Amino acid sequence: MCGLCGLLGEQAHWSDPLGEDALWRRERARRIHAINRAIAPSRLSVTDFQGVAYLLQGATGRQQLASGLDELWRAAEALLGRALDPLSPAILDHLEAAP
Amino acid sequence: MSIPFNLVTGFLGSGKTTLLKRLLTGEALGDTVLLVNEFGEIGIDHLLVEEIAPDAVLLPSGCVCCSVRGDLKQALLELDAKRARGELPAFRRVLLETTGLAEPAPILATVATDHQLRGRYRFGLIITVVDAQHAVTQAALHPEWLAQVAAADRLLISKADVVDADAIDQLRQRLSRLNPAAVQALTTEIDDHDALLLDAGVHGPDPGGEVAQWRLFSPPKASVHGEAQVCCLEFDRPLDWMLFGVWLSMLLRCHGQRILRVKGILDVAGSASPVVIHGVQHCLHAPVHLAAWPKGERHSRLVFIVRGLEVAALRRSFTAFLGRAEHAL
Numbered sequence: 552m553c554g555l556c557g558l559l560g561e562q563a564h565w566s567d568p569l570g571e572d573a574l575w576r577r578e579r580a581r582r583i584h585a586i587n588r589a590i591a592p593s594r595l596s597v598t599d600f601q602g603v604a605y606l607l608q609g610a611t612g613r614q615q616l617a618s619g620l621d622e623l624w625r626a627a628e629a630l631l632g633r634a635l636d637p638l639s640p641a642i643l644d645h646l647e648a649a650p
Numbered sequence: 651m652s653i654p655f656n657l658v659t660g661f662l663g664s665g666k667t668t669l670l671k672r673l674l675t676g677e678a679l680g681d682t683v684l685l686v687n688e689f690g691e692i693g694i695d696h697l698l699v700e701e702i703a704p705d706a707v708l709l710p711s712g713c714v715c716c717s718v719r720g721d722l723k724q725a726l727l728e729l730d731a732k733r734a735r736g737e738l739p740a741f742r743r744v745l746l747e748t749t750g751l752a753e754p755a756p757i758l759a760t761v762a763t764d765h766q767l768r769g770r771y772r773f774g775l776i777i778t779v780v781d782a783q784h785a786v787t788q789a790a791l792h793p794e795w796l797a798q799v800a801a802a803d804r805l806l807i808s809k810a811d812v813v814d815a816d817a818i819d820q821l822r823q824r825l826s827r828l829n830p831a832a833v834q835a836l837t838t839e840i841d842d843h844d845a846l847l848l849d850a851g852v853h854g855p856d857p858g859g860e861v862a863q864w865r866l867f868s869p870p871k872a873s874v875h876g877e878a879q880v881c882c883l884e885f886d887r888p889l890d891w892m893l894f895g896v897w898l899s900m901l902l903r904c905h906g907q908r909i910l911r912v913k914g915i916l917d918v919a920g921s922a923s924p925v926v927i928h929g930v931q932h933c934l935h936a937p938v939h940l941a942a943w944p945k946g947e948r949h950s951r952l953v954f955i956v957r958g959l960e961v962a963a964l965r966r967s968f969t970a971f972l973g974r975a976e977h978a979l
Binding site: 564565566567568569578581582589620621624625628634635636637638642643646647 | 891892893894895896897898899900901903904905918920921925927934935936937939959960963964966967970971
């Protein structure tokens with residue numbers, strides 16, 4: 552836990568980096584970039600929050616904090632009112648247009 | 651060290667209880683706790699040595715049989731507490747017999763994701779008993795049957811003595827098409843020492859041996875089986891673990907109900923050893939590193955068993971997120 556702000560660290564998840572901790576920050580930045588590519592067609596964006604959480608923002612400015620990928624997808628669902636579908640043509644067209 | 655937790659499932663009347671009753675008379679389950687719904691259902695009165703708690707009895711082999719009165723989490727935490735206090739003999743594994751209509755995924759999720767349970771127990775095997783006599787009818791009428799078969803690590807065929815050899819052969823082929831990675835056996839071939847029942851799968855001492863049995867590298871030709879489909883993705887290039895995690899976690903969140911099983915062995919960029927993943931519906935286990943590639947074949951393969959999901963869209967999505975799959979079968 553962060554002593555200053557009381558934030559708990561990101562929840563352990565099966566998709567966490569398999570290698571050393573030193574890679575963690577770099578992998579986290581890459582992960583946020585990959586998430587943003589996938590959620591951009593839904594007019595959502597993600598930024599890092601203190602290195603321990605994700606700050607998800609919707610098109611209307613609504614925001615939600617999420618700790619870990621599972622929480623992030625749930626938060627996106629809450630903002631959008633539907634699940635983010637990685638099989639949806641809108642997401643796939645977007646990813647294929649700029650591989 | 652966490653304790654392996656194996657699930658014995660199967661449709662109503664499939665013969666789970668008959669199998670367990672037979673195994674309980676042997677000695678090899680002496681270091682096992684068997685969780686059941688009700689003692690009455692399993693009929694162990696004649697075996698009973700003593701009641702060691704209101705909901706736990708000791709059998710001659712040393713096996714402790716407990717009934718799950720409330721929720722599973724509470725039952726497992728109580729088991730652990732009783733063992734720590736010396737009220738229960740030490741045990742090396744837990745077997746849970748589910749009710750016939752239970753889908754395995756919620757039970758798996760309880761054990762895999764609960765903060766209190768995660769360090770104490772680890773998920774081992776899903777053992778599904780398949781009734782040879784009624785499999786066709788159950789498959790046609792009950793969606794739970796497919797979920798139980800697809801989720802299985804072991805498929806134990808019961809009542810083989812009441813149907814002919816051809817019917818058994820057809821059932822075996824059908825099960826192979828549905829779940830190519832599960833090991834099959836007849837219940838009559840299983841004894842109380844059988845590793846098919848007592849192992850912990852990839853979370854046991856020999857994960858490489860377990861993965862070698864998955865037959866990921868020899869998939870069935872026919873991939874469509876009624877409403878279920880088997881989708882294999884194979885690729886030669888090392889995989890980006892971070893992109894894979896984003897893709898699969900998003901997929902399982904949205905389509906977990908339709909992904910009955912996923913198993914895979916992955917060549918991950920930056921990792922010398924192969925990484926094994928497997929999960930049921932929304933729930934994915936912690937990845938396991940193997941010491942070496944089975945049969946020396948260094949390439950990634952993922953097998954999905956899906957229901958009501960477009961396989962073409964799944965392949966397209968994988969490629970869009972991670973890059974081109976070299977061979978999509």
